Each structure stands twice: as structure tokens, then as C-alpha cells.
Amino acid sequence: MANELFDKKIKEKLESVQRPVGPNTWDNIRKRIYAPWYFDFWRKYGLPLYSTIATVLLLVNLKDKFNYEKQFRLLNEKISTIQQLKPAKQVQTIVHKDTIYINKTIYIIQRTEEKPEGPLASAQETMPLVEKSVEQSVVVSNQVKPEEILPANDQQLVKEATMEEKTNSDFPKKDSADKINKLKIPTKTIQQSPSKKTLKWPRIDTRLGLSAGHGFNHTVDLGPSFELFFGKNLSFNTGVSIFSHPESEYYNPKEFNIKTSADFADLYKPHLPPKYDQIEDIHIKASLITIPLNMNYYLPINKRFDVKFLLGTSIDLKLYQNVKFESHLDGDEHYSSFDTEQKKGAWNSMTFGSGLQYRLKRYAFQLTPTYIYHFKETDFLSPKTNFRVSGGVLINLKRDK
Structure with missing residues (x-):
């Protein structure tokens, strides 16, 4: 153990020696x-x-x-x-069809041909004729055969029946004629007023979806996205993105200070032990929550594809870090781990990008390479420049009529 500590101290001494390097x-x-x-x-x-x-x-x-x-x-x-x-007046004729049903009463005289024998014959001959009133929709022909000649009394009854039939048939004809006259609809004249120009509010389209991206510095982001259109081609996009940074490893605080331009002892002072000889084997895993603010412009190519131009920025909200390190005190090793949460609220970058969009009914699929320029240094997690490839799936919330 003493040899290892001696080697580490020698290495630290050698690393601390930095010779000036000229531009040549x-x-x-x-x-x-x-x-x-x-x-x-x-x-x-x-x-x-x-x-x-x-x-x-x-x-x-x-x-x-x-x-x-x-x-x-x-x-x-x-x-x-x-x-x-165009002429202001237009005549419109409306024709209605209606069906009228006429009920007709027909009297049929029935006469029995068989003559009973015995004392019942005289009684049945004196019985009156039977009349039946039948309502039918079929017309019955009243043809009398020459061999069927009725007696005088029967002929009188037939004449009375036919007279009643004629009188009854006259009523529905008059009634139906009155109904037909009532059903006649007079022609209407419709006056068409000249068209007036009305103010139409622009249609506001909104889209909701999911966006993701991968950076050349091995960062991955994922989050919901909301897009609001101000016209057919111009839109504003925002949402929430969660960036996951890869785990960074540093041999000691000095290496951390050189690579990140930050002081490890000052940055994590509340979480460090009160006494220690040295700290080494540092591992940091970070996650960042941001709000992207982008303006998009779509240039149509054909019915399905558009070229997308993007200009925007982002606001960092919170930074979560998980830090693990190894500390030494009087030859003993101690492993420590802690989580930190820092409120950011900083506007520090500009984003430029152009890509493609494919539209399928209410859905849109996007792929956009972007270039991120950090004009202000915030922490060691944000490089000066960064290339990313972002994609997303969006659905239009307003249905087409």
C-alpha cells in the first residue's frame, strides 16, 4: 500500500509540472x-x-x-x-306525391238454389234476403247472365242497392278531389341576396408528439413535444427534454479540474468528508432537464415531404448528478456517494438545424440534424459546440372536416 501511495504522489508531482508551449x-x-x-x-x-x-x-x-x-x-x-x-330571383317548383285510398261498399245478393222439402220450405221462402257489406280494394264486375232473371221483388232490391252504391261512390270522389286540391302547394319565389365578404379567422393547428435525439458527445434526450402553427408553414415548438449524459470518470480531483475547468473541492464541498488525505477514482453521472424553444419553417417539396428549417434555443431547468469517489485517510479507504440537485434557469445556447418531414394523414415523422452553439459557459457538461440528430413523431390534434 505504501508503494502505491508513493507512486501516486510521484505521478501527481510529475503531472503538476507543465512546461509552457508556444504557438509554433x-x-x-x-x-x-x-x-x-x-x-x-x-x-x-x-x-x-x-x-x-x-x-x-x-x-x-x-x-x-x-x-x-x-x-x-x-x-x-x-x-x-x-x-x-347572376339573377337575384329564382323560381322553385316543389311537387309532392301522395296516395289516396278509396273504400267502396258492394252489396251482394245471395240466393239459395236448393229448395227444402217439408214444413220448413214455406218458412224459408218468407225470410228476407241477406245483405252483406264487404270492404274490399278489388273491383267486382256486376255482370248478370241472361238465364239469371230475378223476380220483381228481387229486381227492386237490386235497383235500390245499385242506387246506394252510386251515392256512396260519389262521396269519396268529392272528398278525394278536395284533398287533392288541398295538397297542391303554390310555387315559391326565393330571392338570393348578393354574397357578402366575411372575416374568417385563421385556422390554428396544433400537434402533440414525442421527440428524441442523440449527440456526438454520447448524450441522449427524450421528452414530449408541443407545436403550434401560426400559418401553413410557420410554427413554434416547445416541450420538456431530459438529457442523459454518459458517466464520466476521473482519476483524481486534479484531472477533474483540468478537463472541466472547475474546482472539484469547491463544487462539491458540502458533500466531501471533513478530513481526508486524498480523493481518487471519481465517477459522475448527470441528467439535465431543459425546455426547448424553437421556431420552425416548413418548405413543401411534394404532397408528403417537407424541408424543415429550425432556429431556437433552450432553457436549462435542473441538473441532477450522482457522484461516487474514493477517499483515503491514514491508510484507510472510504467509498462515498451522493446526489446533487442544482437549479439552472440559464439561457446559454443557440440551435440551428434543417431536416426532412414526412406527413401521413394526421401523423408527421421528422428527422433533423442540428448544430448547438453555447455562447455562455454554464458547467463542464456543456461543450462549446455540439452536433445532434433529433427525430420526432407528431399527431395533429385538429381533425380535418
């Missing part, structure tokens, strides 16, 4: 390092070139949009003028 030395080292030409070109001119191309495309699209809106206004004015020149 760095230039010689840079020339010896093999790197493609486009790395240096992108580092110097990447951001200005990207900004110029995005601005030119945005201006061209805005000009085309202005021309389209001008043509639409002219067409609407022509349509309204044509509608005003």
Missing part, C-alpha cells in the same frame, strides 16, 4: 496530424455557409408564398363579381 509547437503538431481538408473547412466556414443557404431558401419561399396569395385574392374577387351578376 501547436502548428507543427497540427501539420503532422492527418485530417481531411473538409474537416478544417467545415470548422471555419460551416456555420456561415449553412446560415447563408438557409436564409436564401427562406427568402425565396416567402416570395413564392406572397405571389400565390396575390393570385388567390384576384381569383376570389373575380368569383364574387360573377356571383353578383
